Amino acid sequence: MLKREHKVSHISSEAIFAIPAMKPSKVVFAVIFCLCLMISDVKFETSSYLRSVSHEVFKPISWVIKLPSYLIDTSSNFLSSRSSLNAKLKDLEKENFELKSTNQLMKKLSVDFERLNSLWSSSALNEDRFIISKKNLLSSNEFQPLLVLDIERGHDIKDNDAVISELGLVGRVSSRGLTTAEVLLIHDIRSSIPVVSESSSLHATLSGAGLERKGRLKYVKKTAKFSVGEKVYTSGLGEIFPSGLLVGEIYSIHDPADSKFLEIEISFSQTPINRDYFLIYQHE
Numbered sequence: 001m002l003k004r005e006h007k008v009s010h011i012s013s014e015a016i017f018a019i020p021a022m023k024p025s026k027v028v029f030a031v032i033f034c035l036c037l038m039i040s041d042v043k044f045e046t047s048s049y050l051r052s053v054s055h056e057v058f059k060p061i062s063w064v065i066k067l068p069s070y071l072i073d074t075s076s077n078f079l080s081s082r083s084s085l086n087a088k089l090k091d092l093e094k095e096n097f098e099l100k101s102t103n104q105l106m107k108k109l110s111v112d113f114e115r116l117n118s119l120w121s122s123s124a125l126n127e128d129r130f131i132i133s134k135k136n137l138l139s140s141n142e143f144q145p146l147l148v149l150d151i152e153r154g155h156d157i158k159d160n161d162a163v164i165s166e167l168g169l170v171g172r173v174s175s176r177g178l179t180t181a182e183v184l185l186i187h188d189i190r191s192s193i194p195v196v197s198e199s200s201s202l203h204a205t206l207s208g209a210g211l212e213r214k215g216r217l218k219y220v221k222k223t224a225k226f227s228v229g230e231k232v233y234t235s236g237l238g239e240i241f242p243s244g245l246l247v248g249e250i251y252s253i254h255d256p257a258d259s260k261f262l263e264i265e266i267s268f269s270q271t272p273i274n275r276d277y278f279l280i281y282q283h284e
Contacts, residue, residue, distance in 0.1 A: 131155050131280045143210040147183040147272050162281040167270035168246030187211045194237035197230050214265040
């Protein structure tokens with residue numbers, strides 16, 4: 001580094017710094033050095049060699065300089081890729097759930113259609129007077145359960161129309177609304193159904209005792225010859241129910257000493273709990 005000479009101004013007595021001119025020997029040396037470099041580059045292409053060497057020398061340095069930005073970009077790409085993968089995974093899980101739900105719905109519809117076909121083919125009555133109806137509600141009242149069915153407009157549903165399933169009698173229509181109908185089930189303690197036994201052809205009146213409970217035949221004299229396991233059907237008396245609809249079978253027979261009537265329990269052939277579709281038989 002050039003040394004600065006200190007001179008004192010006679011005018012303001014302030015310090016003045018000046019840089020002296022380069023010495024001639026140094027100028028001559030610089031010119032000769034530049035000429036040598038030019039001649040060396042022309043003959044030996046030293047500039048290309050030095051440039052390649054400098055590239056090799058500075059390349060690791062450039063890597064070190066670029067490393068932080070590379071790490072930042074890589075981490076941001078990783079985080080964005082992870083978030084996009086999580087979003088895609090959630091979409092796939094949602095799609096899988098929808099497919100499972102659709103599959104379960106198709107299975108349920110298949111079971112419902114099979115039951116409808118069985119329900120339709122099980123009846124020997126006039127098919128033109130049947131209406132297929134879907135369950136809307138089943139109340140939780142054990143002794144007076146209420147079944148509500150959906151009814152399409154235009155169907156002439158009346159009170160006391162029989163309601164059946166593929167396994168037999170369910171009940172009768174007790175009231176009708178615009179789009180629904182209430183059904184008095186055979187399990188209801190208020191129900192009273194004229195029945196006839198299959199083998200002995202004996203008539204009796206069946207009353208319910210509550211949902212998922214055994215029904216009972218009323219006022220059966222001890223001389224009647226019913227047998228356990230015998231099926232009972234609607235007799236058609238009173239013209240409330242069509243004759244020949246399966247109601248259930250005799251579950252037990254007891255002869256109490258303090259009564260003049262037999263105690264006969266009936267196991268109903270069906271329950272509306274696990275069913276979705278029913279047939280309503282319209283009276284003429």
